Amino acid sequence: MVKVVVGYKLKPGANIQPILLKLRSNAITYPGFINAENLMSIQDNSIVFVLYTWNKIEDWQLWEAAHTRKIILKEAEQILYEQPRIKIYRLFPTSG
Secondary structure, eight states, X not given: OEEEEEEEEBOTTOOOHHHHHHHHHHHTTSTTEEEEEEEEOSSOTTEEEEXXXXXXXXXXXXXXXXXXXXXXXXXXXXXXXXXXXXXXXXOOOOOO
């Protein structure tokens, strides 16, 4: 299982909710999608993260390369300061 953190830096007054809804409603149709959580910084509400959970890295990579995803992110360019930042993490056990 992998966790993917996608960070967005919003322009003042930007509403990213419609974009995140489109991304999620399309991502759920891809194999390996488990869930997505939207997080907004308490200290700076122009910083938003989406925490995705996918079965495996290949599932995420399929969604990351999807034409649909690219079109939706193109729509978001007008409300973002920069391209979304992506970090990928794998789960690992902490017990012996």
